[in-house]
Amino acid sequence: MNGAAVLVRRVAVLLALPTALIATWWITSAGSQSFYFPPLQTILETFVKLWLSPQAVPNVVPSLLRFAVGYFAAAFLGIAIGIPVGASRHLRNTLEPLLEFLRAIPPPVLVPVLILFAGIGDEMKTLVIVFGCIWPVLLNTVAGVRALDEVLAETVRSYRIGRFARLWHFVLPGASPQIFTGLRQSLSIGIILMVVSEMFAASNGIGFALVQYQRTFAIPEMWGGIILLGLIGIVLSLIFRAVEAWLLGWYYGLRRAQRAN
Amino acid sequence: MLEVRKLRKVYEGASRTVEAIRDVNFSVGQGELVCIVGPSGAGKTTLLKCIAGLLAPTSGSVVLEGNPVISPPPAMAVVFQEYGRSLFPWMTVHDNVALPLKQKKMPAERRQELVRNALAAVDLANVHGAYPWQLSGGMQQRVAIARAVAYEPHVLLMDEPFAAVDAQTRADLEDLIRVLWHRLRVTVLFVTHDIDESVYLGQRVLVMTHAPTVIMEDVAIDLPDERTQLETRSMARFGELRKHIYSQIQLAKQGWRPPGQ
Numbered sequence: 001m002n003g004a005a006v007l008v009r010r011v012a013v014l015l016a017l018p019t020a021l022i023a024t025w026w027i028t029s030a031g032s033q034s035f036y037f038p039p040l041q042t043i044l045e046t047f048v049k050l051w052l053s054p055q056a057v058p059n060v061v062p063s064l065l066r067f068a069v070g071y072f073a074a075a076f077l078g079i080a081i082g083i084p085v086g087a088s089r090h091l092r093n094t095l096e097p098l099l100e101f102l103r104a105i106p107p108p109v110l111v112p113v114l115i116l117f118a119g120i121g122d123e124m125k126t127l128v129i130v131f132g133c134i135w136p137v138l139l140n141t142v143a144g145v146r147a148l149d150e151v152l153a154e155t156v157r158s159y160r161i162g163r164f165a166r167l168w169h170f171v172l173p174g175a176s177p178q179i180f181t182g183l184r185q186s187l188s189i190g191i192i193l194m195v196v197s198e199m200f201a202a203s204n205g206i207g208f209a210l211v212q213y214q215r216t217f218a219i220p221e222m223w224g225g226i227i228l229l230g231l232i233g234i235v236l237s238l239i240f241r242a243v244e245a246w247l248l249g250w251y252y253g254l255r256r257a258q259r260a261n
Numbered sequence: 262m263l264e265v266r267k268l269r270k271v272y273e274g275a276s277r278t279v280e281a282i283r284d285v286n287f288s289v290g291q292g293e294l295v296c297i298v299g300p301s302g303a304g305k306t307t308l309l310k311c312i313a314g315l316l317a318p319t320s321g322s323v324v325l326e327g328n329p330v331i332s333p334p335p336a337m338a339v340v341f342q343e344y345g346r347s348l349f350p351w352m353t354v355h356d357n358v359a360l361p362l363k364q365k366k367m368p369a370e371r372r373q374e375l376v377r378n379a380l381a382a383v384d385l386a387n388v389h390g391a392y393p394w395q396l397s398g399g400m401q402q403r404v405a406i407a408r409a410v411a412y413e414p415h416v417l418l419m420d421e422p423f424a425a426v427d428a429q430t431r432a433d434l435e436d437l438i439r440v441l442w443h444r445l446r447v448t449v450l451f452v453t454h455d456i457d458e459s460v461y462l463g464q465r466v467l468v469m470t471h472a473p474t475v476i477m478e479d480v481a482i483d484l485p486d487e488r489t490q491l492e493t494r495s496m497a498r499f500g501e502l503r504k505h506i507y508s509q510i511q512l513a514k515q516g517w518r519p520p521g522q
Contacts, residue, residue: 151346159361173351257394
């Protein structure tokens, strides 16, 4: 079997189950008279007409922007705080109770609190996303920095490698596989919080639109929003995987070589 | 060139205190190849780390070219036993060798030249773009040696560098060390547990006792300067020296202490 045939087969296997499920949904809902479960055909028609048109832009774009800002801010802060905490046992012991406490607070619960401080605008929603996304990144960064190889650390010391070079060439790459684990978890959490933060006090956004449609009984539009969220999740995940493959290619090679021995 | 005076290292633990090194005194002249041999647990690695400036001794001093060693000095390079863990897996062979040189502030061309020459000197001219985990164990240790050589040190410290490598590769690497030593006229301090290796390589062999360590004897190796695996190891004198050192080690293992302790 040549390369193209293998690829086609792979894609076919990948799409087989989803296609089967969608077909089942389509067929079983075809003549549906139920108000809350319209035919899939109707949902998809509404989806294309509404969510894939310029009409949806005032909702979709602000949501994605808030997600992007919140996610990257959380990633930056999580890594920036995680590195010194991971490197210093003293800092870890001092901060651990506080971090454990803050981590356990479900971010949506903070929405009413944050409304008091940050209002009901973009800042509040972005802060909710940051507060939820920072923990997996921070805690995984701490773990990654703690697990840095001692022999490599001594090598770095013996060659008198300076502080910035040490951070850029040793600490960050060394902890990066663990950091990416945290970033992946934060991705899922971020999407959820993006929607949830828009459901209480908002004037735009996908979550806001979903709640509006639900309240005004625009059911096919509501279902369409849910489908859109699923698609956004898939696309973000694919982008994440591509970036990870680019930055962690060395890590996959290393693990393969270790397993082969 | 290198003087170790009354070196003492005591590890203070929570439950117990371990005197690893009691009183080590020796000096190494410019351009000498000196081996350090001793039973397991003799504190060889502790001694090497104190000399390299990676570990602070409890008392005593290490003086390199007239300057006391308190942190890793720029005139020294260390080759560790665990080659797999002392090379950066996220960098190519070329970048691994070049990294310590970036700290030394030299024009890029000079750096490239040093890297090229060092890799050629260890017979690895063709793997500049490979990653360490793509290479065999012997080749990885050659990369570590190339990195040390490119650093242009005055003293090369080697901590049981060939212990984790198979016998055939070890023979090749031993010859490589002698070739490099002759060519670069660098001072070498070579720690090993392999008695045959210490006699084959060294001009002098320092025999260490069990912890708390002192130097038992400073054996002068009066073998010819041109050494080959085949000829030198079958010489009568080689056998005598080996037997002498071996019996000293046996005494050390049985807990021999110098008079007055």
